[in-house]
Amino acid sequence: MLTKRIIPCLDVKEGRVVKGVQFVSLRDAGDPVELAAFYDKEGADELVFLDISASHEGRQTMVDVVMAVAASLAIPFTVGGGIHSLEDMKRILRAGADKVSLNTAAVLRPELINEGAGYFGSQCIVIAIDAKYDETIGTWRVYTHGGRKPTERDVITWAKEAVERGAGEILLTSMDCDGEKSGFNVDLTKAVSEAVTVPVIASGGAGNAMHFEDAFKEGKADAALAASIFHYKETSVKEVKSFLKQQGVVVR
Amino acid sequence: MIGIIDYGMGNLFSVSCALDRLGVEWFISDDPEKLQNAKGLILPGVGSFKDAMALLDRQELTRFIQDYAKSGKPLLGICLGMQLLFEESEENGPSKGLALLPGRVVRFSGTDRNGESYKVPHMGWNRLKFTNRSELQNGLEQDYVYFVHSFYVETDDKTVITASAEYGVEVPAVVGRGSVYGMQFHPEKSGGMGMALLENYLELVEGKV
Numbered sequence: 001m002l003t004k005r006i007i008p009c010l011d012v013k014e015g016r017v018v019k020g021v022q023f024v025s026l027r028d029a030g031d032p033v034e035l036a037a038f039y040d041k042e043g044a045d046e047l048v049f050l051d052i053s054a055s056h057e058g059r060q061t062m063v064d065v066v067m068a069v070a071a072s073l074a075i076p077f078t079v080g081g082g083i084h085s086l087e088d089m090k091r092i093l094r095a096g097a098d099k100v101s102l103n104t105a106a107v108l109r110p111e112l113i114n115e116g117a118g119y120f121g122s123q124c125i126v127i128a129i130d131a132k133y134d135e136t137i138g139t140w141r142v143y144t145h146g147g148r149k150p151t152e153r154d155v156i157t158w159a160k161e162a163v164e165r166g167a168g169e170i171l172l173t174s175m176d177c178d179g180e181k182s183g184f185n186v187d188l189t190k191a192v193s194e195a196v197t198v199p200v201i202a203s204g205g206a207g208n209a210m211h212f213e214d215a216f217k218e219g220k221a222d223a224a225l226a227a228s229i230f231h232y233k234e235t236s237v238k239e240v241k242s243f244l245k246q247q248g249v250v251v252r
Numbered sequence: 253m254i255g256i257i258d259y260g261m262g263n264l265f266s267v268s269c270a271l272d273r274l275g276v277e278w279f280i281s282d283d284p285e286k287l288q289n290a291k292g293l294i295l296p297g298v299g300s301f302k303d304a305m306a307l308l309d310r311q312e313l314t315r316f317i318q319d320y321a322k323s324g325k326p327l328l329g330i331c332l333g334m335q336l337l338f339e340e341s342e343e344n345g346p347s348k349g350l351a352l353l354p355g356r357v358v359r360f361s362g363t364d365r366n367g368e369s370y371k372v373p374h375m376g377w378n379r380l381k382f383t384n385r386s387e388l389q390n391g392l393e394q395d396y397v398y399f400v401h402s403f404y405v406e407t408d409d410k411t412v413i414t415a416s417a418e419y420g421v422e423v424p425a426v427v428g429r430g431s432v433y434g435m436q437f438h439p440e441k442s443g444g445m446g447m448a449l450l451e452n453y454l455e456l457v458e459g460k461v
Contacts, residue, residue: 002377003376005376071273072273098441121299168375
């Protein structure tokens with residue numbers, strides 16, 4: 001039986017992990033490779049690196065980070081942020097990433113999903129969706145540009161289209177829950193998970209181990225992603241997994 | 253020296269990184285003459301079966317791999333590389349494989365024997381169940397490894413399957429006969445268990461000098 005995956009997410013800017021990571025045990029808390037190794041040891045099933053570099057040089061540096069992580073780590077990892085073309089995908093995947101995640105670029109030009117899946121296979125293409133509930137339409141709306149721009153698309157329809165075009169996985173972030181630490185958006189996660197035939201990663205809102213249980217049991221997520229609660233050591237991957245095991249959720 | 257077969261569709265970098273971590277010498281090549289000198293080969297692979305066979309044929313690697321395996325030198329196929337070891341696949345229309353092991357490659361139906369639906373691809377960590385003895389599994393406990401695939405091997409000859417994983421069906425995960433071996437999952441991405449399996453293969457290669 002497939003296990004439910006726990007995925008720490010690291011924000012990388014100009015080659016360094018940013019957004020405060022509190023690891024006194026590490027020599028350098030900003031080093032992506034060192035942090036990746038730490039989470040690997042903790043039992044993380046996978047990692048996501050989000051490249052938030054603003055400059056071209058920063059994005060080049062990301063390629064070096066990807067190569068260094070691939071050389072030292074024996075677990076899968078995804079790279080997202082700033083991937084706009086098949087060339088961008090090639091650069092990151094050839095450097096050793098297992099998957100790339102596309103967000104704004106895929107919404108602006110959905111054919112990009114077909115191109116990526118056609119070239120590398122669906123298993124390499126993750127579609128990241130930033131979702132926010134809209135009362136006027138009674139469903140969730142897709143946002144782009146890091147959550148700044150609303151689009152005309154509704155989340156369920158977009159998720160289905162992305163999968164038809166070849167997406168192998170959906171990384172679903174609830175903007176309503178993100179940063180609140182009051183739990184994943186179970187309704188949203190469940191709605192998308194039931195609408196598509198590929199794995200769904202729940203993201204946004206993790207505050208404690210019980211929230212992961214809800215995402216898996218009620219939200220029907222296949223994986224769950226969190227950043228700050230792991231970085232600030234409010235809980236650990238190990239703790240979350242041992243709690244989930246007690247609750248009958250199959251984890252590695 | 254381990255030869256990694258480069259036919260244009262492999263996850264060569266992560267495989268070679270794993271060999272580096274194990275302190276083994278390796279080289280990557282698409283040239284049968286060079287690959288012939290390797291003590292053991294690894295056939296990686298990501299992508300579609302049909303495309304992979306077309307590339308192997310075009311680079312005159314198909315016959316080479318078959319002869320190499322028949323000579324008794326060890327060969328390990330990983331993921332698509334394992335599927336290529338079998339007789340045929342239904343991916344994108346039927347196509348012939350290397351036919352070093354008996355069986356065919358079919359797509360996950362997405363519905364299990366109880367009519368429950370499951371997601372395809374089979375993506376994530378799944379537990380190996382050892383079903384037959386294999387040198388690759390020597391000294392190891394059944395543990396989790398990382399899978400990513402939409403097609404799996406179906407075979408009437410269960411003796412070639414040495415470990416399987418449950419996902420809608422019994423998925424052959426480690427296979428082997430004689431000096432031909434395969435792993436459906438990615439050992440290079442499967443943490444400590446994956447590295448231990450690779451290490452066993454490398455020891456077996458060294459032992460057969």
